[in-house]
Amino acid sequence: MVNIINLTAFSIFIFSPNVTEYVSYKEFIEKFGEEGFNLIRQAERNHTQNYSIKPEENSLIVVGDITQSMYKDILNHVINNDIKRIIITSPGGDIDAGISIGYLIYKHKLDIEIIDYCISSCANYLFTAAINKTIRDGAAVIWHGNTQQKDFREFDLCGRTVSSLDGLPIDDEEIAELSSPEGQHEWRTRQKREHDFYQLIGVNDYIARVGQEPKNYGDFTMPVKYMQQFGVTNIYAPKNYAEADYCESFNKLNPSIALSCISVSETHFEYENERKMFGERCAHDGTLIINKNSDDLPIRSR
Structure with a gap:
């Protein structure tokens, strides 16, 4: 019997009555498969926000x-x-x-x-x-991450339903919601609002993603x-x-x-600049790759 004893932005799981082990979502799913995924989703639904x-x-x-x-x-x-x-x-x-x-x-x-x-x-x-x-x-x-993080773009542009960052699949209910015209409009509105916010305060939103791409930490x-x-x-x-x-x-x-x-180098900014300059395209597995040196038509990031 596996029981989740706490779930926030990070996960705490108990594997036996006397042992508590801390693992990531991805590690938990690898260990417990579909049962682990279902437990995480149930814990997310049961989580009561408070402040x-x-x-x-x-x-x-x-x-x-x-x-x-x-x-x-x-x-x-x-x-x-x-x-x-x-x-x-x-x-x-x-x-x-x-x-x-x-x-x-x-x-x-x-x-x-x-x-x-x-x-x-x-x-x-x-x-x-x-x-x-x-x-x-x-x-x-x-x-x-933020509204422009890579796995969100991959779902939006490539239809990929498993995050390339943490390995978690999107559940059917969320897929249906995000795929609906209303859901798409809501997400576009949220992305624009975030973009306008960063423009106003003079901050590069890549700060929230630099530790995710090109390498995920x-x-x-x-x-x-x-x-x-x-x-x-x-x-x-x-x-x-x-x-x-x-x-x-x-x-x-x-x-x-x-x-x-993490440390931030010129390589990070070169990656982000090239991503915006050349656009992205969907690889065979639904992940996004920079369109540089490709004859394929790019899929521009939104």
């Missing part, structure tokens, strides 16, 4: 999942109080809500301070939008000097932030998070 917001002087202490309700609560506090800073721990959450909070942070010129972790939508939209950004010692800002962060190359500035972090020893210590304290500390 808390506590005002403290001119700050908001925010903990939990990013939701539309969180956005409305933060908006209410910012409008009615002299809020200067958001202090947050979050595993991420809803994309649209994250973008809305990002716009709010940018408009009101708020600072952000990260306790423990700021993952996914929190990293993509809240952290990048803040004026001054503080990462406390032992904490991490963690990216793992899973959940990743990077030293401050590399964040600055994407337009993310005014960052205050420990001197050794995102060095190998920092990630090692972080992962020991957070065993369910397999965080990779």
Whole structure:
């Protein structure tokens, strides 16, 4: 009998009454096959999003999942109080809500301070939008993609229904939703909204995907000097932030998070520039490859 005892952006699984083991989604599916996939999907459906917001002087202490309700609560506090800073721990959450909070942070010129972790939508939209950004010692800002990530493009452009990043298949219900005219319109609207957001704040959205393509590291962060190359500035972090020893210590304290500390080189930017310049085409297995040196007509990234 396999039981999932916790499921967030990362997975914690128990394999026997006395042993808890932390593995990735891909490793879990490889170990338990279809049963593992079904358990993950069931856990995702059963997950209850929750958060808390506590005002403290001119700050908001925010903990939990990013939701539309969180956005409305933060908006209410910012409008009615002299809020200067958001202090947050979050595993991420809803994309649209994250973008809305990002716009709010940018408009009101708020600072952000990260306790423990700021993952996914929190990293993509809240952290990048803040004026001054503080990462406390032992904490991490963690990216793992955005609306333009490769497996989303592969489904959209090639019809691939298994992620080339984590090996997870898309379930039938989600495929039907994403394939419907309404679902496609909603996704296009979300992609444009994200694009416009990054344009406004002056940040290159590749920051959320550089650890996925051309090589996938899973959940990743990077030293401050590399964040600055994407337009993310005014960052205050420990001197050794995102060095190998920092990630090692972080992962020991957070065993369910397999965080990779990556370096960013010119090779990464060359890849992204070529992808945009030459476009992409579908390989035989439905993965996208850059159309460079090919006579085939390109499929432009959207």
